Amino acid sequence: MQKTDENQNDKFYKEVVEGLGSPQKYLQPKYFYDKTGDVLFQQIMAMPEYYLTRCELDIFKNKTAGLAKAITAPGGAFDLIELGAGDATKSSYLLEYLVEQQTDFTYMPIDISGNILTVLDENLKAKMPQLDIVCLEGEYFDMLGKAAALSPRRKVVMFLGANIGNMELEEAHNFCHDLYRNLNPGDLLFIGFDLKKHPDTILQAYNDKAGITSKFNLNLLTRINRELGGDFNLEDFEHYQMYDPQTGACKSFLVSLREQEVSIGDKTVHFKKDETVFMEISQKFSEAEIALIAEETGFKALQTFTDDKGWFMDAVWEV
Numbered sequence: 166m167q168k169t170d171e172n173q174n175d176k177f178y179k180e181v182v183e184g185l186g187s188p189q190k191y192l193q194p195k196y197f198y199d200k201t202g203d204v205l206f207q208q209i210m211a212m213p214e215y216y217l218t219r220c221e222l223d224i225f226k227n228k229t230a231g232l233a234k235a236i237t238a239p240g241g242a243f244d245l246i247e248l249g250a251g252d253a254t255k256s257s258y259l260l261e262y263l264v265e266q267q268t269d270f271t272y273m274p275i276d277i278s279g280n281i282l283t284v285l286d287e288n289l290k291a292k293m294p295q296l297d298i299v300c301l302e303g304e305y306f307d308m309l310g311k312a313a314a315l316s317p318r319r320k321v322v323m324f325l326g327a328n329i330g331n332m333e334l335e336e337a338h339n340f341c342h343d344l345y346r347n348l349n350p351g352d353l354l355f356i357g358f359d360l361k362k363h364p365d366t367i368l369q370a371y372n373d374k375a376g377i378t379s380k381f382n383l384n385l386l387t388r389i390n391r392e393l394g395g396d397f398n399l400e401d402f403e404h405y406q407m408y409d410p411q412t413g414a415c416k417s418f419l420v421s422l423r424e425q426e427v428s429i430g431d432k433t434v435h436f437k438k439d440e441t442v443f444m445e446i447s448q449k450f451s452e453a454e455i456a457l458i459a460e461e462t463g464f465k466a467l468q469t470f471t472d473d474k475g476w477f478m479d480a481v482w483e484v
């Protein structure tokens with residue numbers, strides 16, 4: 166059953182109040198992506214500092230045949246599911262190749278943003294009229310269940326763009342294990358990781374000079390103001406970014422520039438001066454750490470693909 170907007174707003178409110186009521190205040194990055202957030206993320210991907218998208222694009226553009234081979238190798242028709250598809254810039258190279266080869270598959274993009282899915286559906290249909298596409302709007306596991314109910318075919322699940330990095334290590338581990346348990350023997354997981362590299366390169370990707378990442382973070386406060394009846398004053402908060410090469414954690418925060426009270430609907434949240442709100446983790450991995458996650462969550466690591474710089478890795482794992 167499709168959730169109503171009202172239910173989704175209740176959940177948004179509940180999670181915001183819970184996060185801002187915690188000793189270490191936090192908000193969840195999945196809420197960044199409203200209409201403005203989608204546009205700002207597009208701008209982030211186009212920034213000179215944000216190498217991630219270009220690196221993964223390099224893999225999809227230049228290693229298309231290899232990727233297609235890895236996906237089609239087990240044989241037979243399949244559903245190509247993409248978690249957090251966004252605008253599918255990267256995967257469209259693979260989709261075009263598969264369509265050209267007359268591969269028997271259905272593309273099932275899953276995204277939390279219905280807005281971006283509508284655009285995606287239109288664009289892909291215009292580009293590839295032969296493409297069989299079913300858009301699924303909602304949270305990953307709900308929609309994976311829906312995909313399983315829609316068809317019994319072999320599943321290839323793509324989780325690109327270093328989206329896995331948005332989880333703490335233990336959470337990433339649990340997530341992969343949950344995927345493993347929700348798939349069947351022979352199904353594949355195709356998953357993108359941002360690799361550890363020079364700390365400055367990483368920090369700059371999230372601390373751009375033009376301040377787009379800062380706007381991206383602050384936009385969530387604007388969204389709370391609009392959708393949950395908040396009264397955040399954006400001038401009273403500042404974006405702060407850090408990267409720890411030891412753990413590979415790149416984290417963003419908003420810092421309260423003064424002591425203040427903010428109302429959200431009928432709730433009041435108190436901020437001390439310099440108090441932080443943890444916004445997002447973008448975890449970076451070593452090759453060994455990636456192999457270990459596969460092993461510990463039950464998957465068999467089949468193959469890896471990297472860009473020319475060796476900055477990004479797409480791994481193919483089998484259930």
Ligand code: AVJ
Binds near residue numbers: 370
């Ligand atoms: C979409 C989660 C991969 O962490 O690199 C980019 C989001 N946040 N700049 C990332 C993001 C700030 C991005 N992911």
